[in-house]
Amino acid sequence: MANNLLAGKKGIIFGALNEDSIAWKIAEKAHEQGAQFVLTNAPVAMRMGEINNLAAKTGSEVVPADATSMDDLNNLFEKAESILGGKLNFILHSIGMSVNVRKGKEYTDLNYDWLTKGWDVSAVSFHRVMQVAWQREAMNDWGSILALTYIAAQRTFPDYNDMADNKAFLESIARSFGYQWGVRNKVRVNTISQSPTPTTAGSGVKGFGGFINYAEKMSPLGNATADDCADYAISLFSDLTRKVTMQNLFHDGGFSSTGVSEAVIERFEED
Template identity: 30%
Template sequence: MFTLDLSGRRALVLGVANHRSLAWAIAKQLHAAGATLCLTYAGERLQKGVEELAATLPGTLVLPCDVTDDAQIDSVARELGQRWGAIEMLVHGVAFANKEDLEGSFVATSREGFRIALEVSAYSLINVANRVLPLLEKNGAAIVSLTYLAAERAVPSYNVMGSAKAVLEQATRQMAYELGPKRIRVNAVSAGPVSTLAARGIKGFVGMHKDHAERAALKRNITPEEVGAAALFLLTDMSSGVTGEVLYVDAGYRIMGV
């Protein structure tokens, strides 16, 4: 029998900026299922807000981790190695692109803009997993990241973020293959549009959000809780036979032909 009791299991969650963050929706579900959490934040500006959120989930650690800084990632690995000795779940909810690269011409993406988007939004999954690998290997683990349909379809304004998501999904498969023998599963949730800080940085997001609800099979948009629940499934033994997959939580938008 499979159960959703995560007591004794530890999750490292990257990507909480505020109460709207999808990583926060996942963190809340993990905590409710009994897991012990470590939330990380990117930059001092976010520290207080993340600490306030974490305080609502007793026992939750908060550490700094800008994914462009290997020293900060290594410091998280060291700290969790000392405190926990192992990590059973890794949640990656991190993405960034320069504002000017999320509007206008995709072919005009600058070399630096391309590098930043791919580094923060895709390479970080590979690099963080590698740097915490000794902790993930201990008991076996599940990794979940958050992706979007622009990985495989042309979506206006998503531009270089679509490129980053394509890499993230390829990395999901390649990592699943390589880490499978170590009992580490790697999957992604492809979420429909949700109004978050990152989403609102995309030009035309509001119109797209409305359009999505009209076209989706369920005739509505998804909720952050639905993303949290799908991630919970992929992070627990309920999905023990699933790896290298992208699970669409999009109210049935992707299946539509018109």
């Protein structure tokens, strides 16, 4: 239901690849709620995805940018402010990648060059995005900056591999930079720790189907879908959450607070 929660708000959305992307769903909901935004992704991802279809659907423009390149990010913010006619009210960072996961490397046998690449893409890029916005003074007061994460940053999921470390790094950056943004501009910075969701990136994790089924049985409300996550993100971009910052917000149907569920006990109980 559209009720113009984001009417007049302007932003940048990173990471929409196709209709399975959480960023795609967030862009659709933001458009429904009255926001204007620029869409961006790395050039290689844009060749693989369907971002231009999303741009047409939401009346948005696409500005390619590699989030690990300061030159690309400065160009992105300059063009976004020109296209949107002013400073930003929100930024979504929905970027994550592990070469080690893609290549099937075990956590006990990581390629450290690949590890560094994963840190840069998945976590340091969030700092880069905020640093460029900070130095350009690109955010309006009381704006909102949001990134997506997963509970493997706090708890061990063996097959999530070095992505767990990347997400822990991402969450720390949100807290550290969130303090600075809050003091200077009353901008809040948060992360959403989402249920396992069948996106293009998530589906590449070994045993991902098992993750989803287990989480569904553990969560009192069931897994949160990509559409559910989009609704939550909209609330965090809106003025309804002006005093929520530096938080890692679990959006997982109660999974993170459940020790064990009856469904899981029944599944493993011996006769």
